[in-house]
Amino acid sequence: MSAAALAPVLQKLYGNERSAYHLTADYTWGWTQQESIQAATEALGWKTVNNVLTPLAQTDFSSYIAPVLNSGADVLVLNHYGGNMVNSLTNAVQFGLREKQVNGKNFEIVVPLYSELMAKGAGANIKGIVGSQNWDWKLEDEGTKAFVKSFGTKYGFPPSQAAQTCYAQAMLYADAVERAGSFNPCAVAEALEGFEFDGLGNGKTLYRADDHQCFKDVLVVRGAENPQDEFHLVEIVEVTPVGQVTYAPDHPMFAGGELGQCNPGA
Amino acid sequence: MGILEVKDVNKRFGGLKALSDVNLSVQENTVHAIIGPNGAGKSTLLNCLVGKLIPDTGSVMFDGKSVLGRKPFEINQMGISRVFQTPEIFGNLTVMENMMIPLLAKRDGAYRLHAIESIDHEKDLVETAEQMLKDVNMIDKRNMHSASMSRGDKRRLEMAMCLVQNPKLLLLDEPTAGMARADTNNTIDLLKEIKATRDITIAIIEHDMHVVFSLADRITVLAQGTPLVEDLPENIKGHPKVQEAYLGEAH
Amino acid sequence: MGSFILQILNGLDKGSAYALIALGLTLIFGTLGVVNFAHGALFMIGAFCAVTLSRMLSLSFEEVDPTKTDFLGQPLVVKTPYVYDWFGPEAGAAIIDWAVPLAILMAIPIMIAIGFIMERGLIKHFYKRPHADQILVTFGLAIVLQEIVKANFGANPVPTPAPTAFQGSFDFGIWLGFDPNIIIYPYWRMVYFAFAAVIIGGVFAFLQFTTFGMVVRAGMADRETVGLLGINIDKRFTIMFGLAAAVAGLAGVMYAPINSPNFHMGMDFLVLSFVVVVVGGMGSLPGAVLAGFLLGILESFASMNEVKSIIPGIDQIIIYLVAIVILLTRPRGLMGRKGVMED
Structure with missing residues (x-):
């Protein structure tokens, strides 16, 4: 999903002739994200020089970053999330990758999915880094505005993506329980299957029944070069409509097999 | 009043009574030997004197002050030094460094900046240490790592480390244990010389009767944690109780 | 060849942090005989000394700029650091820029004090208890310390950059006669290595x-005898605990720009440091340093693509693999002595 949203922007910013070096967190999320980014960028004409799996518990990525410049790649894709991403991006910038020229082009770093909490952890290193987000407090819809206003008044800073997710999920769960008339997880799951809603800030959102995947607009963002304050570390480059990122339930890259029987756990 | 006064000392280890009602008076500038069969409580008594063990009851006075409740380093600073059964030296240090430790202890009071100075700044201490090493014929080994020395040399070094502090009371725990006859005689000569040239009181635990009778001014015989007799060496030799408890068993 | 040199550099740099932490751990174990599981927390506190100083230097007064608005649409509050006001904007910015090196000065007394309090207030009472009790109490202390930091600084990493002069990287390769971009290494990591070498030396x-x-040293060989020779070794060992805490803290201060400090960073290093200490030999200071650098270099080599392509995932287990091999062939570690932790 990130890949489908990101690819057109990457093409626009960095062109069709790029060689990418992937560092990927060694677990399911990392693998699938890397696979989809590789597919989407290769469709643009990019080459994939290497994909290196990094241990999830890694904190110092220097030994993985060090060989990148000499690999012939001119883009580094960090398929890392959370603390992994904060550290790997910090290390990559430390190695001076952002200032380097390779193949006659400026070396670029891409983080396919990040949040402003991660941007905050990475500090100035996030400048100019392109990626995608679920939600951002700077969106202009009514749901977002209302949430930012009440959250910001209470805490003195705008809500993070994580805050919005927690809030939205709690609301959705409460609503699903009410509609199902039960706390039974299977009944709640059923109430959410194929559920479509709007107004929580993410735009129109669907929990597809076939594979329980969530589909909504995706934000393409970039680390601000000169943030006006600590709340403007990232800027929204584009909102990719849900239509562009939706895939068929049996898409070979994402299909996860049958959902199986619901087990309520009791 | 002796320089060391042990009164009614008792020490139990669980059900075992290691010392019971021990009374001992060591007179200044004498050599006082404590003998007795294995398990008589000699080492326990010594450990009570240096603060390694605390008696259950009784008192231990040194030079008019109680040693009980003081930490081993404080007791040492009162003027009691101890030589162990097995040489307790610092194998990772050189001979010279080993000698410096007890000398540094002498000024181990309030913290002064010279604690972080190099050894070369302690000229007076170095001179004292060198003189002592000369006295025990070890000056040529000053930069040797002490772990690599012979057992006899280790023993001599340890003795030197105690003597260099100029203790008022020297406690010797079987100083000739495991030594060849020649080394034993050397040690006896060394101790005689120490006794003759210094103001020092020596309390010695020893199995070797040759050593005991060569050195001791008085002898206390300990058996099953209690002093059996205390007397002059010539009276101890033929004492029937001693024969029974100790000498008889030993031979 | 280039990538080989690069990974050696990298291993030395990784090894610097391992060696510093393991050195402090060994100082404590070698003197007091305590296995200090709170040592990683001391490293973390050091890093947060850098964070704290950088925040203190950035303390600002607030002015309302009515021409701009904040995210809630209210007039924007503009913050100006006091140091800008006191020393002028340029000198003020330079002071804030140099917060991390300046934090060294702050960290030394703070870490020594924390070390003293830890030893006198808590660990002292556990000398005569079994090692398992010591491990439990120090591990518990580590959790308490990291929760205190979390409560004050939050759970997120706090970016703490190096001075601008040390940002970016140096092309070693050109210097050694290679093509550009083959052996580049960040300035700050080189600073870290040099710093570690100075501290260890x-x-x-x-x-x-x-x-x-x-x-x-005499006390490390035989604590009891040193006491019987008249030295108050406990006092000196308390000072050594303070010194070990300072070493861990300084390692943390300088590490702050390498990875943004977070409350958990100490735990990330703790297990590794113990492997380093065990491989080096319990109680051996040279062993701790040697093993620190050795494991750093091996870890770097294991993450090379050439190596990973032969044995996938080797980078995840190399450290433990080495530990197992060492313990099977030399149970006392590379430079361990007889009788340590064997009673």
């Missing part, structure tokens, strides 16, 4: 060439 010099160090 300093600790060894202190132990080797001062009378204080001599007494401590």
Whole structure:
């Protein structure tokens, strides 16, 4: 999903002739994200020089970053999330990758999915880094505005993506329980299957029944070069409509097999 | 009043009574030997004197002050030094460094900046240490790592480390244990010389009767944690109780 | 060849942090006989000394700029650091820029004080208890310390950059006659290596060439005898605990720009440091340093693509693999002595 949203922007910013070096967190999320980014960028004409799996518990990525410049790649894709991403991006910038020229082009770093909490952890290193987000407090819809206003008044800073997710999920769960008339997880799951809603800030959102995947607009963002304050570390480059990122339930890259029987756990 | 006064000392280890009602008076500038069969409580008594063990009851006075409740380093600073059964030296240090430790202890009071100075700044201490090493014929080994020395040399070094502090009371725990006859005689000569040239009181635990009778001014015989007799060496030799408890068993 | 040199550099740099932490751990174990599981927390607190100083230097007064608005649409509050006001914007910015190196000065007394309090207030009471009790109490202390930091600084990493002068990287390759971009290495990581070398050299010099160090070495060999010779070794060992805490803290201060400090960073290093200590040999200071660098270099080599392509995932287990091999072939570690932790 990130890949489908990101690819057109990457093409626009960095062109069709790029060689990418992937560092990927060694677990399911990392693998699938890397696979989809590789597919989407290769469709643009990019080459994939290497994909290196990094241990999830890694904190110092220097030994993985060090060989990148000499690999012939001119883009580094960090398929890392959370603390992994904060550290790997910090290390990559430390190695001076952002200032380097390779193949006659400026070396670029891409983080396919990040949040402003991660941007905050990475500090100035996030400048100019392109990626995608679920939600951002700077969106202009009514749901977002209302949430930012009440959250910001209470805490003195705008809500993070994580805050919005927690809030939205709690609301959705409460609503699903009410509609199902039960706390039974299977009944709640059923109430959410194929559920479509709007107004929580993410735009129109669907929990597809076939594979329980969530589909909504995706934000393409970039680390601000000169943030006006600590709340403007990232800027929204584009909102990719849900239509562009939706895939068929049996898409070979994402299909996860049958959902199986619901087990309520009791 | 002796320089060391042990009164009614008792020490139990669980059900075992290691010392019971021990009374001992060591007179200044004498050599006082404590003998007795294995398990008589000699080492326990010594450990009570240096603060390694605390008696259950009784008192231990040194030079008019109680040693009980003081930490081993404080007791040492009162003027009691101890030589162990097995040489307790610092194998990772050189001979010279080993000698410096007890000398540094002498000024181990309030913290002064010279604690972080190099050894070369302690000229007076170095001179004292060198003189002592000369006295025990070890000056040529000053930069040797002490772990690599012979057992006899280790023993001599340890003795030197105690003597260099100029203790008022020297406690010797079987100083000739495991030594060849020649080394034993050397040690006896060394101790005689120490006794003759210094103001020092020596309390010695020893199995070797040759050593005991060569050195001791008085002898206390300990058996099953209690002093059996205390007397002059010539009276101890033929004492029937001693024969029974100790000498008889030993031979 | 280039990538080989690069990974050696990298291993030395990784090894610097391992060696510093393991050195402090060994100082504590070698003197007090305590396995200090709170040592990683001391490293973390050091890093947060850098964070704190950088925040203190950035303390600002607030002015309302009515021409701009904040995210809630209210007039924007503009913050200006006091140091800008006191020393002028340029000098003020330079002071804030140099917060991390300046934090060294702040961290030394703070870490020594924390070390003293820890030893006198808590760990002292556990000397006569089994190692398992010591491990539990120090591990518990580590959790308490990291929760305190979390409560004050939040759970997120706090970016703490190096001075601008040390940002970016140096092309070693050109210097050695290679093509550009083959061996590049960040300035700050080189600073870290040099710093670690100075600290390690300093600790060894202190132990080797001062009378204080001599007494401590004697005490490490035989604590009881040093006491019987009239030395208050407990006091010196307390000072050594403070010194070990300072070493861990300084390692943390300088590490702050390498990875943004977070409350958990100490735990990330703790397990590794223990492997380093065990491989080096419990109680051996040179062993701790040697093993630190050795494991750093091996870890770097294991993450090379050439190596990973032969044995996938080797980078995840190399450290533990080495530990197992060492313990099977040399149970006392590379430079361990007989009788340590064997009673």
